[in-house]
Amino acid sequence: MTLLQLAGVSVRFGERTAQYALDGVDLAVAEHEVVCVLGPSGSGKSTLLRVVAGLQRVSAGRVLLGGADQAGVPVHRRGVGLMFQDHQLFPHRDVGSNVSFGLRMRGAGRASSADRVAQLLELVGLPGAQGRAVASLSGGEQQRVALARALAPSPRLLMLDEPLGQLDRGLRERLVAELRGLFSRLGTTVLAVTHDQGEAFALADRVVVMRDGRIEQAGTPLEVWQRP
Ligand code: ADP
Ligand code: ADP
DSSP states (O other): OEEEEEEEEEEEEOTTTOEEEEEEEEEEEETTOEEEEEOOTTSSHHHHHHHHHTSSOOSEEEEEETTEEOTTOOGGGSOEEEEESSOOOOTTSBHHHHHHHHHHHTTOOHHHHHHHHHHHHHHTTOTTOTTSBGGGSOHHHHHHHHHHHHHTTOOSEEEEESTTTTSOHHHHHHHHHHHHHHHHHHTOOEEEEESOHHHHHHHOSEEEEEETTEEEEEEOHHHHHHOO
8 A cells, every 4th residue: 555655746946946845756655565766965855754744735736645635734634754864863861761751742742751761762772761861871872862752753654864873884784674673563654765886685575766856867875776
């Protein structure tokens, strides 16, 4: 089943210059699929995620989640989880309250959210880290906390924007392998953005290549690799 569908989505900046961040994008993401959007800086990758999240208004076209048009649906009602490169954790709160933030916002009680937080931290490889200070964690550990926070409300779609962008090479390779395993275990539908070809190929069921606000090619990592 199709979870996410974009039909003719354009985002235009500037009335006179008519500069398009997205220019007639059509994209469908099936349930449980992991799709990586690859492309150079400025090709429209972040704008694509922002449009799906409801953080960016479209100039034309439609965004559907679970078959429902998302026009006018606010961010917190879309059922999407977001994780950005600058993961925006609250540096002065402990790990537990960072992970539970979204749950408490949605009205979860203290006890049920504590259980969920423990389960999530185990999942991302940081068991028992609830009481640790965010500032004391390594970059890789902070990415794990950000991932746990994004997964906390069980989003139907998880969106990652350069999730491993600030980490060193070795750690990235390890985390990519872990993420891949985690997503397939959870059956999470993922739309991830990266400018790193190796990362996209390792993570994705399907790779979408963007250039100048358009989808240039799309296919399995092997298909995209073999095309000139
Ligand atoms: P990427 O994530 O691939 O680096 P972006 O989606 O951030 O690309 O940006 C796509 C294009 O749209 C870029 O040329 C960028 O400068 C432009 N853009 C993004 N946001 C705005 C904005 N608010 N106003 C004007 N131009 C913007
Ligand atoms: P990122 O690529 O880090 O996700 P965004 O594209 O989300 O950055 O842009 C960050 C902020 O800067 C947003 O408010 C966006 O609207 C604005 N912005 C991005 N590119 C431009 C641009 N070329 N001109 C004006 N504002 C821009």
